[in-house]
Amino acid sequence: MQEYPDQFQNSNSSGKGFIPFIRRRWKLLFFLGGVVPAFLFLVFIITAYIQWRGVKPSADEIIDSMDRELSGNLSERDKTPISIYDRNGILIGELRRTSLPEIRPENMQNYSGIVWALLASEDREFYSHGGVRLKAIIRALYQTVLGRSVQGGSTITQQLAKLILSDAEGGNRGDSGVKIRSRNVFNKVSELFCTWYLERKFDKNTILAMYLNRVFLGFNSVGFDDAARKYFGVSASQLSLGEAALLVGIIPAPSSYNPTVSVKRAQNRQKLVLQLMEANPDLSPTPQKLNVNLEIKRLIARHDIQMKEVEGGKIYRSRIGKYPYARNIEKNLAPDFNNEIENWLRNQFPSEEIKSSVLRIDTSLDLRKQKIAANLIEKRVKAIRDNFEKEAKELKGKNNTQEEKDLLKLIAAGTNGSMISINPENGYIETMVGSYLYSSASPLNRALHIYRQPGSTIKSLVYSLALEEKIINPLSVVEDKAVSAGGYSPRNWYSGYRGKMLTRNAFALSVNTIPVMLLKEVGVGKMVNTMQAMLGMTDEEIDKRIDGRANLSMALGSIEVSPIELARIYASLASGGYRVDPVMVTRVKSFDNQDLFVYEPPEEKTPVIDPIAAAMTLNLMQGVISEGGTMVVKNKKLQELAGGKTGTVQSPASAKKRWHRTGVRDTWFAGVLPNEVTVIWIGNEQGAPIPGSGGGNTGSVWQEYSENLVASGRLDKSKFLPPLPDSAYKTAICADSGMLLNPELECEHPLYNQVFYPELQPRFEQRTEEYLAMMRKAAEELVPREGESEINPFGESGPPVIGAAAKKLDMSNAGGVELEDSGSIAASAPQEWQFEEE
Incomplete structure (x- = not known):
């Protein structure tokens, strides 16, 4: 039989060992290990909720505006463009205040390729979950607390909530000019409250339509219709499956994955999304056949994507992003300048003030x-x-x-x-x-x-x-x-x-x-x-x-x-x-x-x-x-x-x-x-x-x-x-x-x-x-003496x-x-x- 040192053998009887300490201090330990964390968690949740309640009125204005746009319930003021004038009072541009979005809940079947690509890549359980995926939330909170980069996993509703709150809070603008909300634990939880609010307020197709019209897709484009026209020169309803996959592939990192920055990275992302679509055919709203390689070839042919190997690497050329289009500007006599005016306006005023108040810009x-x-x-x-x-x-x-x-x-x-x-x-x-x-x-x-x-x-x-x-x-x-x-x-x-x-x-x-x-x-x-x-x-x-x-x-x-x-x-x-x-x-x-x-x-x-x-x-x-x-x-x-x-x-x-x-x-x-x-x-x-x-x-x-x-x-x-x-x-x-x-x-x-x-x-x-x-x-x-010739010694040039x-x-x-x-x-x-x- 194994012998143990005396101090271990006598620990229980002397009352000085680990187990007696637990017995004597169990209430304190229970309080420190259970009640205090629970209390702190409750304080954390309440603080995040207060933060959500503080921003909710501004968020409601944005959400209501989006709902009005989808329903086509636009006032005369909504339909009146913002006029841009030159220094002499000549009209040089008209900036659309708002308009009926092309993508709406009732015509979602026209965008089945986009929906298929989006669900396969970003949120396969969109129509079955209540707005959040618990495992993904716990992982994101854990990564945020540790100060690491947050992994993917947000649902489409969560992504929409983040877009709305970024605009409501007037978040900092990144290089793209799109407002970016800072990453911290309180913001993550307040986004959950906004997510649940959206899920209770709207049906799934409305949420999906809002997101498709609001998401930033690089190249100064907002929403899939805007991006489709800018990148490919067609409306969102005319996108091929390959084009839709390329646009969806931009979502995680618009500054890196958009094809005007890197055709190669954009094509790699497109291929990944197409493969996910092929693996999830049931996510397509309408029955469709998909050939990954054929879609890639079609995109290359349609937009003249060329690659040449040169010393030190490869060079690419394509027609992507070279199609005439100005998103919100109707009359447009100075396109480059008017683009800058629109950017200035969106940096200077909140979006709701632009929609409700601004009428004329003198330049x-x-x-x-x-x-x-x-x-x-x-x-x-x-x-x-x-x-x-x-x-x-x-x-x-x-x-x-x-x-x-x-x-x-x-x-x-x-x-x-x-x-x-x-x-x-x-x-x-x-x-x-x-x-x-x-x-x-x-x-x-x-x-x-x-x-x-x-x-x-x-x-x-x-x-x-x-x-x-x-x-x-x-x-x-x-x-x-x-x-x-x-x-x-x-x-x-x-x-x-x-x-x-x-x-x-x-x-x-x-x-x-x-x-x-x-x-x-x-x-x-x-x-x-x-x-x-x-x-x-x-x-x-x-x-x-x-x-x-x-x-x-x-x-x-x-x-x-x-x-x-x-x-x-x-x-x-x-x-x-x-x-x-x-x-x-x-x-x-x-x-x-x-x-x-x-x-x-x-x-x-x-x-x-x-x-x-x-x-x-x-x-x-x-x-x-x-x-x-x-x-x-x-x-x-x-x-x-x-x-x-x-x-x-x-x-x-x-x-x-x-x-x-x-x-x-x-x-x-x-x-x-x-x-x-x-x-x-x-x-x-x-x-x-x-x-x-x-x-x-x-x-x-x-x-x-x-x-x-x-x-x-x-x-x-x-x-x-x-x-x-x-x-x-x-x-x-x-x-x-x-x-x-x-x-x-x-x-x-x-x-x-x-x-x-x-x-x-x-x-x-x-x-x-x-x-x-x-x-x-x-x-x-140079004055000639008596008897000398008066011919200029310097010649005709003097x-x-x-x-x-x-x-x-x-x-x-x-x-x-x-x-x-x-x-x-x-x-x-x-x-x-x-x-x-x-």
Whole structure:
């Protein structure tokens, strides 16, 4: 027999063991182990119920509104659209307030494919449970308490409850713009109360119809009918089983599974849903046959899904998401802009207030300008696309015809453009073209939401900072020469280097070496801080954008910006050095003519750069469109009241190899007119090389657009430059020599209203007087003596009054410095970047 230690043998008799402790303390242990948890659970349930009761009135408004829509019981107010007007009072859009949904309880049999796919994938017991599945709830609560990601398992009614409560509580909006309710235990339980409420209030088909019309399916689409039209160009009742399965597959993760983000992931999800449908044929409301592989093939054929293997992976192309459709907008004269107005409205007001109160929205858009801009972007991008299509047709009969043909079609499809104009005085957005042609793909508004390297258009910011620091002025002498530091050697878009030249000419010619040297003098940190101030970014936002790439390559556009951001940088210069915040909506009125929103400009503007430096930069921009610039404008009237900057980003070697061609990836133009800054981008979204340059592609669009405005006679030349401080020195110069304009000097290209810091006035006057003295002396030496021939020794062209004489004159006293290559550059640009101007 086994012997035990004495302490165990005597534990019961001594009263000091475990069992006696249990006997003595059983009431306390029962209280702690049973009553307290039960009490805490009761408190938890009561708290969650109180939370539900607090939000129930708002939820009831949403639920009643959904019920009215399903029943078709719409008031006259419900049927009255929200009117959107441009700045001149012209109706540009009508936003549907509400309408009879296509999917309703009484016609559910028309959507049997959607219902089958949804039930098989999300809730197979929908028609038999009471709104919840107990096991799934316990698992979800357990995961939430542990702080883990919640697993699937919510019923369709629970998902509908969550959608309603998110809207009722005004939940935070995610990247999609859809309101998202935070995940916590109390929210989970309050959703149960809402679920049971819905189950008691409505029959199953009504709940199902509400959900089908309310669920978010990615790509800014809400409900299955909206998604069907956006993705596939058909109504929900016309969806094939394969299309229905693809849409249902989006539900768990709309930002990842929608086909406009990833065709591959969407197809994988589609296949999974189709397999679940095949395994559950009894869930189909009507008898249907399903062949999984056939449905997948039908979708591929119907929407032209193509896949090509290229170096480093695969590329996809399809027509999904490229069908013209605007969900709620009936009259729609500015689709991209009106989409943004709808998004703004839904962010600004609760949905029920939009339905019940909002009648009229006044906006900043100028429809006349918008039409010109949209037509020009379409014409230019179409011309580039047509050239690729023509090239593809000409490949017939050559080797690798189909492969090359497919690549050309992909390049053509990926070529797009955008344009945005902003008034620097008040921030009003006057034109907004988000894409080549408006389609349901336009929720990706390329004027606002694409981020690309801006190339040489960013040089205006670099020069303005150097001007502000008085490192240079427009008439300083700078030198274009080789720069090599830290392994980074910027190259010019032309061959070699051109030596000494005026700052004004270096900017107009878009020399690459000089802005790099200027940024070294200014400091990369100052450029980053100024960008942050101009764009109103937080520290976190600018750090994320720079992403450790704060180096001298920023002088040539290595940091990505969107067209609206680049427009804001130029608007800061055109406004006289103040930050310009974009404005789209100026006023919102209600049915009873009350103001629900009125835009109020800030009482004080935020200065971001010196106003004289900003004005000098605008003067430099005038040189770009004049003789010797990268985009010469022949229209003299336009030359007098405009300035601009081209930008071209070359395709890296890897892209040229992948796409079997050379060319550029992005072309830009930033143009300034009186009270208007315009930025245009044309490029390839897949990074494929396209022909052209900033001057040829985007510059030509801006020139034609601006000539239309000049012809209207509404541009005031005096407003090209912003208001200046009294200390500013304003004068006229000769662009050929850089001297002050003088009657004694011939000048082919005079420039008026040129701005400088006041301390430069005596230097310029002295330099011009020295120049005149030299010219007088040269003229005296050329007077013929008695008996000599009067033939001009310089020939028919006459004496070198400007050009040659200027070369003899030491122009280093112009108030600037000659930048030398000294020191090293802290960080070099990645090797694939090749910044070459046109």
